[in-house]
Amino acid sequence: MTQDVTLAQVAKVFRRNGTSTPVFDDISLTVDRGEFVAILGPSGCGKSTILRLIAGLEQPTAGQVAIGGREVSVTDDRCAVVFQEPRLLPWRTVSANVALGARRRKGDQRHRVRALLDEVGLADTAKAWPHQLSGGMAQRVALARGLAAEPDVLLLDEPFAALDALTRLKMQDLLLQVREHHPQTVVLVTHDIDEALHLADRIVILGDTPARVVATHRIPAPRPRERSNPTIGRLRDDILHRFGVGVTPEREDTDCPGALAAD
Ligand SMILES: Nc1ncnc2c1ncn2[C@@H]1O[C@H](COP(=O)(O)OP(=O)(O)OP(=O)(O)O)[C@@H](O)[C@H]1O
Ligand SMILES: [Mg+2]
Structure with missing residues (x-):
């Protein structure tokens, strides 16, 4: 797979009223061409900042952000x-x-x-x-x-968060349908784990301060996906557990489905 979006050892520090907020001190992330990646993480950890860096709306304090091997800039329209x-x-x-x-x-x-x-x-x-x-x-x-x-890359920052639950589900299916004609790279930020599990090829979980990638999961089910798919259900439990919600039931197979080393 060709790498499309690359954040290489990116640091981002916001300065306001003489105080510095280091959002990232060294974060690296790649998204392949045509891949659909969902980013999950606690509020304020820097998810929107990642999208703004990819779009060229923010400049990294250190490191590189590139699309298709070419560094992004303020005037980027990719x-x-x-x-x-x-x-x-x-x-x-x-x-x-x-x-x-x-x-x-x-x-x-x-x-x-x-x-x-x-x-x-x-x-x-x-x-x-x-x-x-x-x-x-x-x-x-x-x-x-x-x-x-x-665009080469479609960036979605909680695009369905303000919608009612049913409309949200319909919008997710619409996005998948539309994507059949627009197979570009997608980076979706969402707080909704089920949304990420339904839509993405891979889920990247951010955590810690300054933020880093704490886990990556490839979703082990082809699309379209049944929302009741048991493999996805197990992955949901594991991700919720990581956020401190619920208890992962004991299983014979303790491997988390789709788990990859953090990159
Ligand atoms: N322009 C800015 N100036 C100063 N601080 C900023 C700026 N933009 C973001 N920040 C700070 O950077 C941190 C990360 O913000 P960001 O909006 O990326 O978080 P987020 O993960 O998208 O949060 P949420 O889930 O609530 O949308 C926060 O502490 C925020 O206050
Ligand atoms: Mg945000």
Whole structure:
């Protein structure tokens, strides 16, 4: 597999009012081309900072962040980010918001916008205004806008966290469906272990202060996955146990499924 996203010995220190917050002092992480990686970790440990570093929105204090072997920069447009809130422009229609994502791409933008709205199930909503959308619809527009940029890497920062439970599950399935046509590298930050287990090829768990990768799990089940898959259930128990939730039942086979050494 070709490595796509690389964080090599990255340190990041934020300075504010004379105090320094070291978020990472030496973190390394790679994501292969086309791989879907989910990042889990406690609040404030630096998950969003990792996405911002990959997108070029933050500069590392030390170390390198690269996509496809080329270091990222502030002007990089190789990533698209979808945030927890849709961040749509209220004075633009749905299709005009999606077109914003496509503005740097050559070719027939109107066709691309129409095709994407169709993919996210909003073909009839192209002319609506953001205030006329439900939360789930608005987030589908945000996803379409991200995909319209045809990014090499799609960065998702808790994109479904503000949605109700059922809409969230539907959005996860929509993301997998849409991904069949957009097989780029994805890095998803989520607090929802089940979401990570349903969507990702690999889960990276961050911990400690400054943060480091404390565990990596490859998910040992092909997609589409049954949410009741017993192998995934065992992996969920192990991950919850790592976060101090519940007790892992004694098993004959004590190996955690999919466990890899932290990289
Ligand atoms: N621009 C900034 N200036 C100063 N400190 C910052 C800045 N951005 C982030 N931080 C600090 O860096 C740490 C990591 O923040 P980050 O947003 O990456 O955490 P997170 O893991 O995404 O948290 P959450 O799960 O709550 O979203 C926090 O202590 C935060 O206060
Ligand atoms: Mg965050």
